[in-house]
Amino acid sequence: MLVFCIQILASIIGSLLGTTWMVQNLEDATYLSFNRSDSWNSNWFLLFVKTTGTWILIFTNFVPISLIVTLELVKLWQGSFMGLDVLMYDAEQDFPCMAQTTNINEELGQIAYIFSDKTGTLTCNIMEFKKFSCKVGSFNLLEQD
Numbered sequence: 001m002l003v004f005c006i007q008i009l010a011s012i013i014g015s016l017l018g019t020t021w022m023v024q025n026l027e028d029a030t031y032l033s034f035n036r037s038d039s040w041n042s043n044w045f046l047l048f049v050k051t052t053g054t055w056i057l058i059f060t061n062f063v064p065i066s067l068i069v070t071l072e073l074v075k076l077w078q079g080s081f082m083g084l085d086v087l088m089y090d091a092e093q094d095f096p097c098m099a100q101t102t103n104i105n106e107e108l109g110q111i112a113y114i115f116s117d118k119t120g121t122l123t124c125n126i127m128e129f130k131k132f133s134c135k136v137g138s139f140n141l142l143e144q145d
Contacts, residue, residue: 003066011055019048075102
């Protein structure tokens with residue numbers, strides 16, 4: 001809400017300054033091709049509304065950028081808490097948890113399955129390429145170790 005209020009306030013300030021400049025320099029700014037007979041340019045309030053809408057469109061990137069910055073700061077804050085967590089300390093290596101990246105908290109719960117045999121030891125299922133053989137008829141086309 002604060003970012004939205006700042007966006008509206010900046011749009012109103014920019015519109016006030018722009019409208020004031022346009023009204024004062026309407027005669028001198030022939031390069032901008034103002035037409036005094038145009039109802040938007042002759043009425044100060046209508047010109048203010050038009051430029052306010054223009055400034056709101058210009059400042060529409062405030063909200064997404066501020067949300068991205070806020071999310072990154074929250075991730076950094078959570079990473080610092082992970083480093084302070086006593087339960088995430090490795091006593092064998094005398095090494096606390098260190099968050100090297102800001103998205104580490106998003107990756108923590110991604111393990112779906114842990115394979116183990118009946119004794120409870122963890123296994124690593126690695127398939128290694130041993131040999132490839134292809135035979136067509138009685139001819140051996142390819143054999144590789």
